[in-house]
Amino acid sequence: MIVDTILYFIYSPKIIRNEAQKCVEVGPAFSFLECSIIQIYQFSDSRNLCDPFTNRPRKRRRLYCKKLKLLPDNYLEQYCADLEVINIMAPIRPVEELASCPQSQAVEENDVGDYLVSRTKKVRNSDYMLFSSDALTHISCDSKASEKYTWLGERLRLTFKMMRSDSRLIRTMCHSHGFMQCSNKNPTVNIIWMGAPVKSIKMRELMPWQRLNQFPRSTEITKKDRLYENIERSKSIFGEAFDFIPEFYVTPRENKNMELAFERVTREIKEAGGELCFPGEFIVKPTNSRQGKGIFFANSVSFSMVDIPAEGPLLVSRYLKDPYLVNNHKFDLRIYVAVTSFYPLVCYVYSEGLARLASQPYDTSASSSESNEFVHLTNYSINKNSTSFVRNESMSSEDLGHKWTLGALLRYVENEGKDAKLLMLRIEDLIVKSLLSIQNSVATASRTTLRFASTNFELFGFDVLVDQALKPWLLEVNLSPSLACDAPLDSLLKTRLIADLLNLACIPLLDKKIIDSVTPALKKSMNSAQDTESSDPDEVELDPQCAKTLKRRPVGLKRSVLNKKIVSGAASIIPNNEKKFEQIVRKVELEEGRRGDFIRVFPRNGSFGMYSPVMEDLGSDDYDERLFDEVILKKNTKNSSGHVSPSTSSASSSTSSSMHIEDLSDLFHDVMMQCNKYPTLADVPIEIREIISPWYEEASEYTKKITQEGETYACKLPVIRSTARLRTKSCAEFYEVRKVQMAKKKEAEAAAAKENEPAVPHSIAAKRV
Template identity: 40%
Template sequence: MSLCSDGSTDESESSEEEELITWRYQKSAKHGANVCFKPEVVIEQPNKQRKQIGVQNNLTFKFVRSSTGLIRNILSAYGFKEAREASNDYNLMWLNSHVKPYSLRNLMDFQRVNHFPRSYELTRKNLLARNVERMAQNKNAKLFDFCPKSYMMPGQYQDFCHAAAREKGPWIVKPQASSRGRGIFLVNSPSQVPLDDSTMVCRYIHNPLLIDGFKFDVRLYVAVTCYDPLIIYLYEEGMARFATIKYETSLKSIKNQWMHLTNYSINKKNPEFVRCEDAEQEDYGNKWTLGALLRYLRDDGIDTAALMSRIEQVVIKTIISVEGQIAAACKTFVPFRGNCAELYGFDVLIDDTLKPWILEVNLSPSLATDAPLDLKLKSHVIADFLNLMGVESVDPLSRRSKDARLTHAYNLGRSTKSGVSAPSSGQYDTSSLSPDDVKLLRWVQDQNERRGGFLRIFPRADTWANYGALLEYKTHTNELLASRLFKETYRPYSSVVRNKFNERTESSRFVRYEERLDPLDKTKKKKKRKRPKKKKDKTSAAENFVENDDYEDEDFPATQIETISISSQQSIPTVSSGTSTRRPEKSENEGKTKHVKKSVENSEIYRSIKEAQKKKTEDRSHKTETKVPCVNLSQKVTDYSSQMELVTKKILSEAGSLSQIEAREAFVTYLRRLQLRFLNAANEKIRDTNITQMDLVCRFLRKASSNLQNPMEINIPTAESGIPVLQRKRILGDLLVEFIARYEGDTEIMLANNPVFSDVVDRPLFQKFCMSCKESEVEEILTKYTTENKSASVFLGAK
């Protein structure tokens, strides 16, 4: 893939700063180069050479029932002209509503549309709840428990009454098709639910994770570029949106929308709303970036890699729940695979056990740029999404006159038609593939190279293994991608559907979510580039690793792999609550006192954040190395890391008193840590000559599997088999996954029959400990438990 530069009019700029205009990855005259969109064009002066891209090729776009200023500005900067809504000669059609299927039938291969047919299966609240519920019933209820239980009014009113009688607490009422928080309110009794409208009543998540006492949710940007095969990307940055009044659970506050709802459209009307006027200050006011939120949580001791892994999993499963319906509609109505791509806005709530909940999926996420932070984030998202779509620089008028239209019978139903001609040089062994299969693989490869800030989360080696079996629209294209991209780990449609807690904390990939977006202002980029690099610490385990967001994509060229260096200073949290956990680089404005408006200074959220900053700073300055003389969990601990430190000491001191269920849960936690270590070692090609632990685990699996209710057949290659150690580690890791799933099933049976827990710590605290503890901590606890109970069979079980 070669790139064509802008040849900037500023002769003083070096070649490395020249703007890249187009990707030229095809040599066929039938296809033009893809326009390479840059986010900074929204604030730059018009560039004549850049505009020539659209002018020379007569590139056009049209809005249908929409008018988005941000998109118009980006396209206009590249010389695109806006066509009439009725015109069929365009390169890009952008809608803010559902696309009419018949409008897609006559698309040409270079035309792009920002919606798939039948996307309402995902974006209508009632249909999303129905699809997830169907998957829970047909597949696995534990895998699909990430949407609050919902009832449709008025048809399911009696079912709701029975549920409300069993489960006391607030419920939230939502219109089935609305946005921006309109028509949403809380109730605590079925009599308060109106029955004259089509509404949906959902279980209210009463235990949200709080930041300085405020409730928040996260807006994520998810791109689906194809449903057959299913390809999902998640953007590396998002937006955390805060309520404007501190959270309470009392009934008197149930009607306070500014406390319980986090929608920007609602909270901006509160005088207490704090607006951030600096795009580079990502953790100030009622809107933070996702990266700033994760840095804050990491600073509080939360495993943000595990959290983002769980978020990725619920996003994948949500889209899989509608994959069958939308893929079938695409086969019927969409002529070419590359015609449609869609950007969804996922709203995710995180509870205090760090479990992510899908609140809703937005068809057309808001692209309003009311604040500088919105402009920076959404400009990056849209520019990278347009690049991901692959907008070709093809004149629609001349193309229509030169090309004979492919017949309806030839186009429709050909799900393998990619609309992309094959490059001259290949990365694949094409001897056993059809021409359409080769085009598909190269289309996916080209698309991945243009992904920008998007991270492909499905298919990946781990997510295919976990969720490949859940796909309902089973065609050979999904199998083709998996078998070619993940040769070493490929299993047809994944013979094992892994448990939802099987989390791979690949820190080298998840760190992307915590990094800052580049500023739109090029001058700031130059200053950042000229600053000297910090001296590396050779002892840091996190420095100078190679991060490939498409894990195990062996067939993808090395040009897509990004090298990210992290100094030891960056890997250690250094800044207190309410600020970024990465130490900011010095700038010309450093040291100056920032002026804060009086109205902002008096707001509740501003005072709360400043108090938290002061408290954490004082705590760190007085921190000593003395041991805590006693463990007292009765006192209120606001700092998450301090709380978990006390919980760990408490469990360790009374490990022998844990119940059998708790011991089994701790044992599963230990096995997961072990499994992750084996898989990471195999995937990162870490060669460990000491295989004693591998042999111990092999002997354990052979012995312990016979104690399961559903025994496993253990077939582990020995060292004498000649199979490389790395491959044996991978096999062992896969067997551990299957053992854990069956072992947890036995634990659930015990839990249902005899739910006995110890009083060492509260149940929620013990579950938090299992999610965040280190391998060495849980190993010490299990050792002490085994010693005091004189046998390991208490948690291993025996028939």
């Protein structure tokens, strides 16, 4: 019998010592067993074999599984459907034979930067946690249905921590999957969710199985002034391809230029016989604030330096006064973008988004300054205070009130006879270019900060304004876009978004015990690599305590084999650049099956040829081109058995047109920027149409409805039942202390309020009595 299966052995030396043999032959999702070492072997032939650790007849293994009650009845169908073969009864070969088995060499150590997991050539979905928004439906009540989602996280004792963020959605999602919240100090936590920029130095400490929702220096795009300056810099290098932000000035450093700009604008308008726009030709925003706070308008006529405070940087940008209107209301779009790698760039746009409408009709001649903000600003946080704001409380309507889904907005645009999918391609284009404009900074910071390829991911909220020519303009990029769920549409969209995002992040399924036992050795190995960059990885020493634990030799396993595995395992944990690149390639392939409703916009068919002329030179690694070759070209070659279609070839390959690839790229960027010239796909030159047609087809994902007729959706996040609100001891203590502090604060406030209360006049007091 040929067993073409990769078998995972999880065993606990402690248990073996106690003679309670618990050696189980399992798939990766079984790794919740209490164990401290995993050994992985690959077999091709399994005749006449016996268990290498226990020397017991193989039928016992099934017994163990049953005895331990580890498997729900329908476990295999539910969780392992995508595994190639899980054969619990497959016999195995003695370990001595195994060592000489050529197939065992095919098993790679420390693959994908995920130490102890996914060591096979083929990384599989089931090595990582699968998140589902359905889990939230059950977390408020004790039921078998909720266990289906929580049991794996609970058994593996997976943890998360939230720092400078109190997002209820993240907490609910993690608890719904059995994650335990731990205190900020916990060094071995699985997911770290940050609500503010993290210091680069902290990122150096990330372990390969940990995931952090941030890249170093991503503030280059999330701070308003830095974003505009980075795009402006790219524009000065690559030209009009980056013409998607309004003219801008940053005070106080550009005060002089700003004054000149105001004068020029006034002069131009007067010469053309026009009138200055109401409320202003320029909009002024504090660079560090959010939710529309501190925004005001400045017109060249009324403008004086008195209006603009000198302290603190302000972004003064040209007011886009011809927005596309929906039922006569201005709107902006919130587009969710996930980045899983900056160099090479790998980014995804979520197919569901939001359109936020101003609560009062658009009018540039209005003179009531009071309602200005409800006409010209589209922030939800501002408009919800307007008396005319209509909340979308509907369970299934996507275009009701002043918050719509992206799909509803695009369907509206289509009904007006416009090309909504081409609009989405243009939005994707500005997203890719914005990320490329900071690629150099992030890549440089990542080289010195990130040790592993898969530890970081980030979700950005892109705010986009669309003008009457259907040209998208980038207003700003949010570091941690709001995940508040205060309407059914919000809950529906954002829970799916976060589930898909965490799936993209690929959280490895590793038992806390394994993590705890290997952490000291890895830390040491990481520190010594830091001290001596050129040190020979094979010489890395193990922490004596950890080595002792790891070297407890299980029955039947040769000491030499075990030692070799431990040392090489710990030593090769920090990948070199080439290894990192290989890990990224595998991760991108893995993400393909886990992206949910995310659309990968870079790299994709034909993308490298179009964007390479507007990409900065980041050295000789050429990761972007190589990733494109690995992930796109090779796949296409496989699919078309040797034939690569012209539209999918890389920059160096020729296309079906006679145009040179650089001219094609120029034309592509012209199409993306010139909306009046190319309003629909039919107007786009055939050479470019050939390239973007598959992207255009994919863009139909954006126009789909997210709700279904007759379905009802939860209007709020569920309350997590207390038994599922798992917290580590230190975290629980932290919350206890906080609770007491809050109560004290409230008491103090109440006392202060009482003290400040005006004394009740004697006559009134008497009346009251």
